[in-house]
Amino acid sequence: MKTWVYVDHFKGQALPASWEAIGAGKNLGTITALIFGQNIESLAKEAFEHGADEVLLVDDASLADYRAEAFCASLSKLAMGASPDVILLPTTTRGREMAAMAAIDLKTGVMVDITAMELQGDRIVVTRPIYAGKLLSKETCSSKPQIITLRGRAFPKPAPQAGRTGTLTKATPALGEAEIKSKVEGYSTSESGVSLIDANVIVSGGRGVSNNPALTPPAGLDEKQAEIWRAQQGFILVKDLATVLGAAVGASRAAVDAGYVPYSHQVGQTGKVVSPDLYIANGISGAIQHLAGMRTSKVIVAINKDADAPIFKVARYGVVGDLFQILPALTAAFKQRLGK
Amino acid sequence: MKIVACIKQVPDSAAKVVVENGRVSWGDAPLVINPWDEFSVEAALQLKEKHGGTVTVISVGGETDKEAIKHALAMGADDAILITDPALTGLDTQAIAQVLASAIQKIGGVDVAFFGRQAIDNDSGLTPSQTARLLNWPALTLAAVITLDGTRIKVERSIEEGRQAVSADLPVVISLVKDYGEPRYPSFMGIRKAARAEVPVWSLASLGIAIPASVISWPDIMNPPSREVVCEIISGNSPDEIASVLASKILAEKVL
Numbered sequence: 042m043k044t045w046v047y048v049d050h051f052k053g054q055a056l057p058a059s060w061e062a063i064g065a066g067k068n069l070g071t072i073t074a075l076i077f078g079q080n081i082e083s084l085a086k087e088a089f090e091h092g093a094d095e096v097l098l099v100d101d102a103s104l105a106d107y108r109a110e111a112f113c114a115s116l117s118k119l120a121m122g123a124s125p126d127v128i129l130l131p132t133t134t135r136g137r138e139m140a141a142m143a144a145i146d147l148k149t150g151v152m153v154d155i156t157a158m159e160l161q162g163d164r165i166v167v168t169r170p171i172y173a174g175k176l177l178s179k180e181t182c183s184s185k186p187q188i189i190t191l192r193g194r195a196f197p198k199p200a201p202q203a204g205r206t207g208t209l210t211k212a213t214p215a216l217g218e219a220e221i222k223s224k225v226e227g228y229s230t231s232e233s234g235v236s237l238i239d240a241n242v243i244v245s246g247g248r249g250v251s252n253n254p255a256l257t258p259p260a261g262l263d264e265k266q267a268e269i270w271r272a273q274q275g276f277i278l279v280k281d282l283a284t285v286l287g288a289a290v291g292a293s294r295a296a297v298d299a300g301y302v303p304y305s306h307q308v309g310q311t312g313k314v315v316s317p318d319l320y321i322a323n324g325i326s327g328a329i330q331h332l333a334g335m336r337t338s339k340v341i342v343a344i345n346k347d348a349d350a351p352i353f354k355v356a357r358y359g360v361v362g363d364l365f366q367i368l369p370a371l372t373a374a375f376k377q378r379l380g381k
Numbered sequence: 382m383k384i385v386a387c388i389k390q391v392p393d394s395a396a397k398v399v400v401e402n403g404r405v406s407w408g409d410a411p412l413v414i415n416p417w418d419e420f421s422v423e424a425a426l427q428l429k430e431k432h433g434g435t436v437t438v439i440s441v442g443g444e445t446d447k448e449a450i451k452h453a454l455a456m457g458a459d460d461a462i463l464i465t466d467p468a469l470t471g472l473d474t475q476a477i478a479q480v481l482a483s484a485i486q487k488i489g490g491v492d493v494a495f496f497g498r499q500a501i502d503n504d505s506g507l508t509p510s511q512t513a514r515l516l517n518w519p520a521l522t523l524a525a526v527i528t529l530d531g532t533r534i535k536v537e538r539s540i541e542e543g544r545q546a547v548s549a550d551l552p553v554v555i556s557l558v559k560d561y562g563e564p565r566y567p568s569f570m571g572i573r574k575a576a577r578a579e580v581p582v583w584s585l586a587s588l589g590i591a592i593p594a595s596v597i598s599w600p601d602i603m604n605p606p607s608r609e610v611v612c613e614i615i616s617g618n619s620p621d622e623i624a625s626v627l628a629s630k631i632l633a634e635k636v637l
Contacts, residue, residue: 051542108547109510109520134540138522141474141507145514150473150597153505166600171504175398176405179601223519223549226535230543238541242637286637304559305539310394310501311416311559318636330394336608340634342627343612358630359612360623370624378628379637 042070042163043123045097045186047116047130047139048088051107053081057198057239058131060091062191064199066129067092069160075119077112077214079105085209090201095208103218106225113139114215117146125186127165132190140188149184156195165189173310173333193238194316235289237308242319243338244283245291245308247331249324249345250275251301253365265300272301278368279323285375291315291335293325309334323364327352344368382434385494386425386458387481387512388418390442390449391502400604414449417497419564420557422453424527425495426565432529434492435459439484441469441477447580454575455567461578462488466585468592474503476593478511483588485516493534496556498523513554521553525560 044066048059066072074093076084078100085096099115116139120128128143130136132154144151155167166181167189182188237243251272258267276290283290291313292306308315310330320338325331327343327350335341336355343356344364353359360367375381392398396410414422425436438453438461440446450461464484469477485491494516499506513520524536525544535548539558567575585592615630617623631637 051540056541107545109513109522113514134523134538137506138510138520141510142514142520144475144507145478145511150475150595151505151507152597153507170605171602172392172398172405172502173394173504174605176400177603177605178599179603180597180599182597184596223521223547226546226548228543228545229537236541307559319631319634328395329397337605340631340636341610342631353612353614355608355610356612357610357634358627359614360627361614361616362620362623366620367623367627370620371627374621374624374628378632 042126043073044069044071045073045075045120045125045128046093047128047136048074048076048084049131049133049136050076050078050081050084053078053084055084055087056131056133058133058191058193061193061196061198062129062131063088063092065158065191065196066127067199069127069165071095073097073125075116077104077115087201089207090203090205092199093207095210097210097212099212099214101214103214103216103221107135108221108223108225109138109142110223111214111216111221113142113146117143118215119212120147120186126163127187127189130188130190132192136190140190144188147186147188149186149188150182151188151190152180152182153190154192155189156192158189170314173314173330174337175333235287237289237291237306237313237315240289240315240317242286242288243291243308243315243317243335244279244286244288244321244323245293245325246276246279246296246301246323247293247325248295248299249364250279250296251299252324255365269300272296272299275324275365276302278365278372282321282368282372282375285372285379285381293328293331295328322352322356323368325352326350327355382428382432382492383488383490384425384428384434384436385485385488385491386418386421386436386438386453387494387496387508388421388438388440388449388453389415389500390440390446391415391500394501400602403602405602412446412448414452415497415500417499417501417557417559418449419456419497420559420561421495421497422456422458423564424524424555424557424561425493426457428493428527428529437462437488439464439481441465441480444582450580451575451578452567454578455571456565457568457571461580462583463580464583464588468585471595472593473595473597474505474507475511476595478508478515479590479593480585480588481508481512482515483590484583485512487588492551494552494554496554498556498558509554509556516552516554519549519553520556521547521549522556523558524555525558527555
């Protein structure tokens with residue numbers, strides 16, 4: 042099968058799910074990696090080392106920043122010329138959008154955010170979570186190319202082989218700058234920290250992190266401000282443990298809706314769906330829409346004062362107790378054991 | 382300005398969704414407007430409030446799928462269109478995008494078509510960009526902030542690395558993320574108005590299009606394998622003792 046993999050990157054830094062897609066594509070046939078951007082030839086070397094046999098490189102000033110129409114037009118044009126059987130992309134904001142639009146150009150369909158795939162004849166049958174993982178759906182596509190986006194961390198990342206190389210082909214972009222209707226005005230990058238989607242470990246906080254009775258908020262705050270102040274103190278404990286474990290910080294919808302932390306931290310059906318190796322839930326009761334977003338985590342640990350909280354039903358280890366005492370003690374214990 | 386908000390009706394996010402006898406069931410959970418689409422309606426209303434115009438809600442669904450539309454009307458949308466046709470059941474996102482693009486063209490003169498980032502049932506998140514592609518309009522997806530200056534619209538997109546600011550001339554498709562800000566609650570007057578509203582129903586024939594081709598099929602739908610976890614409750618005489626035992630258990634799992 043003629044298999045293409047789109048390598049998603051931000052300013053020349055590949056997102057790990059791109060390499061996972063190359064690894065997954067290896068079972069289908071020889072891999073052509075597509076890399077679009079400006080001054081991104083070093084990514085070609087990385088793609089070969091991660092298993093690409095060929096690289097199609099479009100290096101142009103008009104592709105310096107991701108713009109949906111420009112990137113999609115180049116993908117569609119190349120695919121029309123070469124007729125791949127399958128195009129794999131990582132399920133990133135860019136990958137999902139390019140897949141969606143290329144499917145229109147190529148008169149085919151997209152199987153999005155899949156967690157497994159198998160070959161049946163010349164058709165790929167995928168498995169993808171729907172209803173935020175409350176159900177699983179098998180899907181297949183009757184036309185070609187079969188465009189598929191792969192959920193991050195659902196497929197193993199191949200180990201890079203230093204010095205592995207392949208054929209590098211350069212192509213020109215489909216659109217000239219004058220034909221591109223949108224313009225990138227700039228960026229503001231988020232607070233530094235581990236991204237939830239890529240994280241091996243996530244430490245999360247819920248409504249419970251605002252309930253520390255031992256704290257006295259500064260004078261002059263109204264009730265709501267005092268609650269948020271308490272919650273922020275609670276989230277410092279969550280972040281401290283996350284720092285020691287090299288983890289990302291997550292939150293329940295209740296914590297986000299109450300204004301404790303920004304929405305980018307929300308785990309759940311209307312937030313991010315995550316599947317880390319370790320998920321530590323603090324003061325999270327485990328509403329169904331939160332469980333949907335994290336229940337496939339390998340090991341779940343719950344710390345909650347309510348022994349009947351539903352979160353304990355999915356947890357491997359639980360502590361029924363005061364998170365304001367347990368969490369700092371756990372941070373200290375890991376600091377010592379991990380030598381940090 | 383002529384503003385459109387595309388919405389979908391879905392089972393409530395608190396619903397326990399299961400497969401029973403090969404069919405998806407959400408028990409007696411209510412059907413509601415897709416939560417992401419509330420942001421779409423909110424953004425449409427705010428754009429209208431700042432720059433004038435009308436907000437029309439479009440939904441593709443069954444004759445009974447009017448709860449979502451009523452909610453959007455109660456929030457303040459001016460009017461709504463329900464597109465329904467027996468031929469529309471079980472179509473893929475490409476086909477639905479064709480229907481929406483045709484409806485937007487039939488309305489005519491639309492400046493902005495808003496969408497939520499994805500629907501919480503199918504979770505595909507493809508329809509906004511696909512509709513934009515069919516209309517040949519720029520897709521400004523995952524918008525957290527929207528500003529309009531004359532005919533130039535700028536959005537701040539929420540991406541993995543933070544925010545990307547992108548601008549384009551109208552008409553455009555915009556999809557919304559939750560960072561946009563809380564959608565308003567329907568007002569009492571709005572609810573009364575919505576209850577009385579006559580919602581025109583369009584069929585594929587009235588859109589003047591054939592049944593769109595659907596290439597994705599769903600051979601099976603399943604409940605996820607149940608997780609047989611037994612929760613081991615860690616207890617001890619002090620927080621330090623509990624923490625120490627818990628740390629040992631976690632380290633033994635070799636997940637760090």
